[in-house]
Amino acid sequence: MAHPKEVAGFKLGKLLIEGKTKQVFDLPEETGHCILINKDRITAGDGVKAHDMEGKAAISNQTNAKVFEILKAAGIPTAFVKIASPVAFISKKCDMVPIEWVTRRLATGSFLKRNPGVPEGYRFTPPKQETFFKDDANHDPQWSEEQIVSAKFTFNGLVIGQDEVDYMRNVTILVFEILEKAWGLRDCALIDMKIEFGVDADGKILLADVIDSDSWRLWPSGDKRLMVDKQVYRNLSTVTAADLDTVKRNFAWVKDQLDHLRPKVHHKVVIIMGSAADVEHCQKIGKAAKKFGLDVDMRVTSAHKATEETLHIMKQYEDTHGALVFIAVAGRSNGLGPVLSGNTSYPVINCPPPSSNLVQDIWSSLSLPSGLGCATVIYPDSAAVMAAQIIGVQDYIVWARIRFNQLEMAASLRVADKKVRNLSIE
Numbered sequence: 001m002a003h004p005k006e007v008a009g010f011k012l013g014k015l016l017i018e019g020k021t022k023q024v025f026d027l028p029e030e031t032g033h034c035i036l037i038n039k040d041r042i043t044a045g046d047g048v049k050a051h052d053m054e055g056k057a058a059i060s061n062q063t064n065a066k067v068f069e070i071l072k073a074a075g076i077p078t079a080f081v082k083i084a085s086p087v088a089f090i091s092k093k094c095d096m097v098p099i100e101w102v103t104r105r106l107a108t109g110s111f112l113k114r115n116p117g118v119p120e121g122y123r124f125t126p127p128k129q130e131t132f133f134k135d136d137a138n139h140d141p142q143w144s145e146e147q148i149v150s151a152k153f154t155f156n157g158l159v160i161g162q163d164e165v166d167y168m169r170n171v172t173i174l175v176f177e178i179l180e181k182a183w184g185l186r187d188c189a190l191i192d193m194k195i196e197f198g199v200d201a202d203g204k205i206l207l208a209d210v211i212d213s214d215s216w217r218l219w220p221s222g223d224k225r226l227m228v229d230k231q232v233y234r235n236l237s238t239v240t241a242a243d244l245d246t247v248k249r250n251f252a253w254v255k256d257q258l259d260h261l262r263p264k265v266h267h268k269v270v271i272i273m274g275s276a277a278d279v280e281h282c283q284k285i286g287k288a289a290k291k292f293g294l295d296v297d298m299r300v301t302s303a304h305k306a307t308e309e310t311l312h313i314m315k316q317y318e319d320t321h322g323a324l325v326f327i328a329v330a331g332r333s334n335g336l337g338p339v340l341s342g343n344t345s346y347p348v349i350n351c352p353p354p355s356s357n358l359v360q361d362i363w364s365s366l367s368l369p370s371g372l373g374c375a376t377v378i379y380p381d382s383a384a385v386m387a388a389q390i391i392g393v394q395d396y397i398v399w400a401r402i403r404f405n406q407l408e409m410a411a412s413l414r415v416a417d418k419k420v421r422n423l424s425i426e
Contacts, residue, residue, distance in 0.1 A: 008085035010035055016093075020047050021060070022210065030090070032201055033081065036210065037088040042247065044234045046136045053244050057087040059251045063212040065089060066258035067179070071207065073262075073293070074178050074400035076171065079198055079208035094198025094208045095155035099148060100140060101168060103176035104128040104192040108217065108224070109231070111192075114142070127176055129169055145169070155199035163414045167205060168197050170407050174400065175207065181396035182261040183218065191217035213251045228254055263395040267323035269387045271298045272313065272340070273353075274330035281353040281380060282329050288384035292401045294391060303330070303339035310336070314344055323394045325387045328374070331355050334364040341374040347390050348374035351383035 003015055003023070013026030016034060020043045027033045038057035043050040061083065068080035081090040104111060107122035111130075131148060132140045145165050153160040172195060180190040193216035198208035213229050220226040228250040236243050269289050271282045279298070286296040297317075301310045317324055324346045328337035330353075337350040350365040352358065358378070365376040377383050385402070392399035 004037070007035060007037065007088050010084060010090075020050065021214065026093070027090070032093050034091055034093045035084055035088050036091055038210075042214075042230070042233055042244075044230070046139055049234075049239075051239055051244060053248055055248060056251065059248070059255050060210065060212040060214070061085075061087050061089060063251070063255045063258060064210045066255070066261075067211045068207075070182055070258075070261060070397075071175060071178060074397050075404040076175060076178075076400075077204065077206050079200070079206045091208065092198075092200050092206060094200050094206055096196060096198045096208060097153060097155065097160060097168070097205075098134040099143065099168075100132040100134060100194045100196060101172040102130045102132065102192060102194045103172055104130070105176070105180065105189070106191050108191060127173055129173055156201055156203050158199050158203040158205070163411075163418060164205065166414070167407075167411050170410075171197075171205075171207065174403055174407065177403075178396065178400045179216075181399070185261055185263075186257050187221055188257070189219045189222040191219055193217070213254050218254065263397055265323050265391075265394045266321055267295060267325075267391045267395060267398075268317060268321040269294045269296045269325045269327065269391070270313075270317050271296060271327045271329060272310070272336060273298065273300050274302050274328075274334075274336050276300050278329050278331070278353040281351075284380035285327060285329070285351060285383050288381040289387055292384065292388035292392075292398055292405070294384070294388060294398065301336075303335040304333075307339065310339060311343055314340055318344060318346065323391050325349065325390050327351055327383050327387060329353055330365075332357075332361050332364070334361070337365055337374045337376075338368055338372050341368070341372045349383050349386055350374050350376040351378070351380065352376075 005012055010027055011029055012035065013028040016024045016026055021039050021041050023037045025035050027035055038060045040052055040054050040057045041050065042053045042056055065083045068078050072078055079092040079094050081092060083089045104124055105127050107118050108120050112118060112120055131143050133143045134140055148160065148165055149162050175195055176193055183190045195207060195211060196209040197205050200206055216229055217227065217231055218229045220228060232250060233247045271285055273279065273282050282298050286298060289296050299313055301313055303310050326340050326346060326348045328340055328348055328350050330336035334350060334352060337348055341348040352362055352365055355361065368374065375386065377386060388398055388402050392402055
């Protein structure tokens with residue numbers, strides 16, 4: 001295949017790698033970036049079966065971009081930057097970890113061959129995660145985590161040890177669960193999928209490479225007979241032009257369906273403070289909430305001094321939002337949270353502002369009249385997390401941001417633990 005000199009105004013540097021379905025070029029004028037150019041080529045069986053498929057490169061490019069935009073919205077760190085042309089996209093330059101990370105919800109395909117006795121369709125809860133060493137000559141053998149750690153792969157100064165394997169495993173499962181929830185919006189079952197990671201110049205692990213219809217099994221309505229993924233091509237004993245057209249139509253259908261996988265829940269988190277003096281506390285709540293992608297409003301009113309106005313504000317939001325959470329910020333005798341809770345069917349969270357009398361004042365938030373159900377937290381970030389958990393029941397992007405935040409907290413503890421382990425005691 002001839003090497004182009006320029007794509008969409010980007011001057012290409014040296015060819016970094018060429019695979020069965022893509023080329024990767026350096027971008028000398030875009031430091032730290034490269035460009036991936038898809039090919040009109042479909043393969044199976046480590047390239048033993050291969051055919052040209054006109055238009056596949058463009059379909060793959062758009063599919064990949066749409067998938068990565070969903071994952072980026074969910075907070076997953078990725079190498080993907082943007083589409084550069086109909087068949088190419090810009091990526092951060094990474095040294096690739098030579099492992100395929102596979103997640104399975106149902107047992108099918110190669111898993112059944114490697115695990116005789118397990119019936120097809122066996123459901124893995126939680127999802128099953130497997131790893132395979134990228135080696136076409138040996139058909140990508142399955143590797144254990146112990147093998148990966150023992151290999152001591154080093155990329156851009158980062159040694160892949162147990163902590164790094166734990167991180168990639170957790171991100172792999174989260175990526176699967178995000179896309180599983182996304183495809184669920186179109187009544188499609190994500191059966192299994194594979195992803196890869198790279199390490200950028202700063203030593204950070206990023207989700208990288210390509211995610212398209214070559215990467216997963218996808219069964220509309222959970223029916224294997226309706227599969228719309230690459231398995232259709234793999235199953236062909238002979239391949240005709242009509243067969244390739246069917247595969248191409250399936251891939252195009254998947255690409256188009258991705259436009260409908262974003263949550264359509266119209267949500268709002270309303271922080272209502274009893275006094276403008278509490279605005280700093282409320283801004284802390286709002287800032288923490290926005291990290292989860294929440295849409296936040298702040299209002300000032302008093303349940304004691306302006307009861308009718310308080311209820312009017314509440315009704316305004318009830319009439320215009322599908323997913324709604326009120327956060328009441330009131331000190332001293334907190335009537336705000338209980339009044340809201342007693343007059344709305346939406347959740348209310350009390351988060352009283354800090355004060356020297358907080359220990360005494362907080363009882364007005366905790367000791368509620370019967371029939372009321374507002375929760376009480378002290379810290380602004382706790383109120384934001386609780387609001388995100390409520391909205392996340394209906395919005396998988398918010399749910400995913402919570403999950404990734406939990407993953408990052410665990411990862412930071414492992415980093416701190418590693419430093420402490422290496423400290424000398426004098």
